[in-house]
Amino acid sequence: MDVSEADAERIDVAIAGGGYVGLSLALALKQADPSMSVAVIDPKPMDTLGKDPRASAIAAAACRMLDQLGIWQDIKSKAQPINEMIVTDSRLRDAVRPVYLTFAGDRQAGEAFAHMVPNGVMLPALHAAAAALGVVFHAPDTARDFSTAPGRVEIHTASGKTLSARLLVAADGVKSRLRDLAGIRTVHWAYGQSGIVTTVKHERPHNGRAEEHFLPAGPFAILPLPGNRSSLVWTERTADADRLVRGDDFTFEIELERRFGHHLGKLELDGPRHAYPLGLTLAREYIRPRFALAGDAAHGIHPIAGQGLNMGFKDVAALAEVLVTARRLGQDIGAFDVLERYQTWRRFDAFQMGVVTDVLNRLFSNDIDILRGIRDFGLGLVERMPRLKTGFIREAAGFAGPAPKLLTGEPI
Known part of the structure; x- marks a missing residue:
């Protein structure tokens, strides 16, 4: 349906995707510049955000950003700090799993290098804060297509609405339809692995310790949640993962116990289990005229280093800073030269992390x-070299390299 420009809703920034990237970007923009008009388009009703059963590992730098955005104090009480992390490398049949690397007691200025935060807490908090500042939500709805015109981009939604914006940000996931419509190509390959995600209860306390066990099929990560509960990211070959997820609880729990071990006592499933195919997807470009990618739409990486979500928060912090700074200087926030600053800031870092996770997965998943x-020697070397180990901690905490202001806890 054709709608004249006069009938279109005119805004500054339209964001396709109401996940953690889209919501935090909308909040960051409105907080830094209340005069900027921002709209979020998402196919899910916003009142379902609190039903997301998953949890996410939020690096210390991202926690600082959430604090600057005004929501960290609200969700901190429901988050679990990761105080310690151990890394093992073994076969599934091994009776003993030697610990090759520990991050016990390593902190940045007294703060944990990461927290586990329930998505059902973080996402509603982001939405509520953004809505309170005047962000407009079109949900449930979908950005069906878009076209650029002088000074504007016209977004047509599935419900028949037309939004006329200075900039469209695609934060619609690793299979981004808008990225394809923009003609942005990707580098992509599948790993033949799937990540099983679920939550378990256990008898004994975890004391804030995370564990990553490198097993031949892929990493098995145990991430602490509040109480005697842990979130699992369990990598298996895709056929085995599908079989485990479709099978009965008894078989699943037997296989889970073989990998989890008995150190936390009896285990019990505490939520649904899902399997997600794993692969590497890197966008060759992040921008087009009046169009930018952010989050998984720009980069989908293996969860072996737990950095996927935090890379999305880096995108948010960098893009918000670029746009707000440009607007304060009287520049067009959708102009290609403005968006190039964002692309320059983020593309190489994301490419580098994609390569690192790809190499680590190939090295350890066998x-x-x-x-x-070779890998056990390397892990032991890191353990025995304090400066190198500190560098790994800084990377995991999100403090490596030049950081946008929000990630250092500063306002834009």
Whole structure:
């Protein structure tokens, strides 16, 4: 349906995607510049955000950003700090799993290098704060297509609405339809692995310790949640993962116990289990005229380093700073030269992290003796070199490299 420009809703920034990236970007823009008009388009009703059963590992730098955005104090009481992390490398049949690397007691200025935060707490908090500042939500609805015109981009939604914006940000996930419509190509390959995500209860306290066990099929991560509960990110070959998720609880719990171990006592499933195919997807470009990618739409990486969500928060902090600074200088926030600053800031970092996670997955997700010897030597070397170990901690906490202001806890 054609709608004249006069009938279109005119805004400054339209964001397709109401997940953590879209919501935090909308909040960051409105907080820094209340005069900026921002709209979020998402196919899910916003009142379902609190029903997301998953949890996310939020790095210390991202926690600082959430604090600057005014929501961290509200969600901190429901978050679990990760005070310690251990890394093992073993076969599934091994009776003992030697610990090759520990992050016990390493903190940045007294703060945990990460927190586990329930999505059902974080997402509603982001939505409520954004709505309170005047962000407009079109949900449930979908950005069906868009076209650029001099000074504007016209977004047509599935419900028949037309939004006329200075900039469209696609934060619609790793299979971004808008990215494809923009003609942005990707580098992509599948790993033949799937990540099983679920939550378990256990008898004994975890004391804030996270564990990552490198097993031949892929990493098995145990991430602490409030109480005697843990979130699991369990990597398996896709056929095995599908079988485990479709199977009965008894079989699943037997296989889970073989990987989890008995150190936290009896285990019990405490939520649904889902399996997600794993792969590497890197956008060759992040921008087009009046169009930008953010979050998984720009980069989908393996969860082996737990950095996917935090890379999305880096996108948010960088893009918000670029747009707000440009607007204060009287520049067009959708102009290509403005958006190039964002692309320059974020593309290489995301490419670098994609390569690192790809190499780590290939190195650790196998049972080849010579590779096992190399990686165990490398882990032991990191353990024995304090400066190198501190560098890993800083990377995990999100403090490595030049950081946008929000990630250092400063206002834009």
